[in-house]
Structure formats: C-alpha cells, structure tokens
Amino acid sequence: MRDLFFAVWRYRYFILSSIRNDLHVRFIRSKLGGLWMIIHPLAQVLIFALILSEVLAAKLPGIDNKYAYALYLMxxxxxxSLFAETISRCLNLFIDSGNLMKKMAFPRICLPLIAAGTMLVNNFLLLVAIFVVFAALGHYPSGQALWLPVLIVLNLLLAMSVGLILGVLNVFMRDVGQVVPVILQAMFWLTPVVYSLSILPVKYQFWFKLNPLHPLVTSYQNVLVFDKPPLWGELxxxxxASVVLALVALTLFRRASPEMVDAL
Known part of the structure; x- marks a missing residue:
C-alpha cells in the first residue's frame, strides 16, 4: 500500500497536468466551455422545481423564503451530483483508458486520482453557481456552510471508494456497467433530494434513513438551507465505512491491476 502512495507522489505533476488537460479537452470545441459543467445540474434543478414546488413548498418548515423548495432542491x-457523477466516471474509467494503459507506463492509481480531481473542479464550479443563485433568490447561507469542505471530502471519499471497486469489476464483468445506472436511478428516488422525509409516513421513514446517502445529503441541506449543523452521529x-471501503478498493485495485490490461 505504501508503494501506491510513493507512486502518486512521484507522478503528482502528471496527475495535475492530466486534470487540466481533461477539463480543456472536454470543452475545447464548446463556445460555453466550462459552463456546461453547471448548466446540466442547474437545468435539472429548474425542471424539478417548476414541476414539484407547488406540491412540496408548503411542507418545508424552517425556510423563510418563497423559493424554499428550489433552495432545498439545489x-x-x-x-x-458529486456522488452520482463520480460513480459514473469511475465505472468506465479503466475501460475508457485502455489504450492509454497499454501505450504508457505509469502507475494505474493515477487514473482514479485524475478523475477525482476533475470531479472536484466540477463540484466547485457548481457550488459557486449555487451560491450565486441563492443570493439572487434572497437566501444567504450562515456560518454552518463552512462545514461544506468536510462534507465534500467525505462525499468524494465514499464515491471514489465505491466507484473504484465497481470500475475494477466492470473490466472483468461488463454487466456491472449495465446494472449500476439502474441502481443509481433507484437510489436517487430513495434519497431525500427532491422531497423531505417529513412528508413520508413515519413507519417508512426509518427504512429511508438506512440509505447511506441520507445523512450526507441531509447534511448538505442543513448547512446550506436550514442553518443547522451536519448530522455528525450518522456521518x-x-x-x-468510507475508509474501510477505500482500503478494500485499493486492495482490489492492487491485485487486479496487472490483469486489467490483458482483460482490456
């Protein structure tokens, strides 16, 4: 395991330059450039807000704003979005990088780190856009928002750990790549993103809280909208669990890495 960390340190400039090149290539032929990284999630928020705000706005106590539901949803x-996009990126990471892995000699652990860096840049731009929209709607997050970096790091650690495991498995079992999007779609509706658990019958709330993303997403909503601290107990x-998954992912990756090139 120590060899992996030394390899990352030796290739740190390769990782940073690859993140920059990845972002540049993705938008080099686009007139709006990096704005597309925030347009898609904000457009999804707008669609849900327009469709569901009239239904759920009256059931969001604690938000003194007529755009309460839009704030909650954002x-x-x-x-x-950080969790789902990271999982989706890692799922086909090694398959998409097959030619690069065959032609260049570099530590394979650099690939998930490049993906993580790209996801962080995307999420930072989305965060800036959301704060601008919040200000336009007359809502200004309190000092609780200072906990956001902790939540982002935990979110990324969980997503990268799960994504790395799925990415390795997908190299050898391509059915994984077909099943995961379906599971993510189900998890989206089982996570209190577009609704509040308070609108559900009490007998069902316990089961929804077993979703590992519940405390994470709820903590985002607490610090950005409700002026409350994160759910530290559940987090x-x-x-x-995220650290344990990360160790499992690194162990699996290390053992499978020599065989991945042949499988690709």
Missing part, C-alpha cells in the same frame, strides 16, 4: 442536488459511521 442543496440536495449538490450532494447527489461518523459513514466516514468509518
């Missing part, structure tokens, strides 16, 4: 989407267990 906060939840920020947490969800503590999630952090421990």
């Amino acid at each position: 906060a939840g989407m920020m947490g969800w 503590g267990w999630l952090a421990v």
Whole structure:
C-alpha cells in the first residue's frame, strides 16, 4: 500500500497536468466551455422545481423564503451530483483508458486520482453557481456552510471508494456497467433530494434513513438551507465505512491491476 502512495507522489505533476488537460479537452470545441459543467445540474434543478414546488413548498418548515423548495432542491442536488457523477466516471474509467494503459507506463492509481480531481473542479464550479443563485433568490447561507469542505471530502471519499471497486469489476464483468445506472436511478428516488422525509409516513421513514446517502445529503441541506449543523452521529459511521471501503478498493485495485490490461 505504501508503494501506491510513493507512486502518486512521484507522478503528482502528471496527475495535475492530466486534470487540466481533461477539463480543456472536454470543452475545447464548446463556445460555453466550462459552463456546461453547471448548466446540466442547474437545468435539472429548474425542471424539478417548476414541476414539484407547488406540491412540496408548503411542507418545508424552517425556510423563510418563497423559493424554499428550489433552495432545498439545489442543496440536495449538490450532494447527489458529486456522488452520482463520480460513480459514473469511475465505472468506465479503466475501460475508457485502455489504450492509454497499454501505450504508457505509469502507475494505474493515477487514473482514479485524475478523475477525482476533475470531479472536484466540477463540484466547485457548481457550488459557486449555487451560491450565486441563492443570493439572487434572497437566501444567504450562515456560518454552518463552512462545514461544506468536510462534507465534500467525505462525499468524494465514499464515491471514489465505491466507484473504484465497481470500475475494477466492470473490466472483468461488463454487466456491472449495465446494472449500476439502474441502481443509481433507484437510489436517487430513495434519497431525500427532491422531497423531505417529513412528508413520508413515519413507519417508512426509518427504512429511508438506512440509505447511506441520507445523512450526507441531509447534511448538505442543513448547512446550506436550514442553518443547522451536519448530522455528525450518522456521518461518523459513514466516514468509518468510507475508509474501510477505500482500503478494500485499493486492495482490489492492487491485485487486479496487472490483469486489467490483458482483460482490456
């Protein structure tokens, strides 16, 4: 495991330059450039807000703003989009990089780190856009928003750990790549992003809270909208689980790495 960390340090400039090149190539032929990284999630928020705001706005106590539901939805989407996009990126990461892995000699662990760096840039731009929209709607997050970096790091750690495991498995079992999008779609509706758990019958709320993304997304909504602290109790267990998953992912990656090129 120590060799992986030394390899990352030796190739740190390669990782940073690859992140920059990845972002540049994705938008080099686009007139709007990097704006597309925030247009898509904000457009999704707008669609949901227009369709569901009249239904759910009256059921969001604690937000003194006529755009309460839009604020709630944007906060939840920020947490969800980082998780879902990271999983989707990691799922085909090694398959898409097959030719590069065959032609160049570099530590394979650089690939997920490049993906993580790209996701962080995307999420930062989305965060800036959301704060601008919040200000336009007359809502200004309190000091609780200073906990956002902690939530983002935990979110990325969880998503990269799960994504790395799925990415390795997808190299050898391509059915994984077909199943995961379906699971992500189901998880989106099982996570309180477009609704609040308070609107559900009490007997069902317990089961929805078993979703590991519940405390994470709810914490985003707490610090950005409700002026409340994150759900530290639940997040503590999630952090421990994320570290364990990260160790499992690195072990699996290390053992499978020599065989991945042949499988590709």
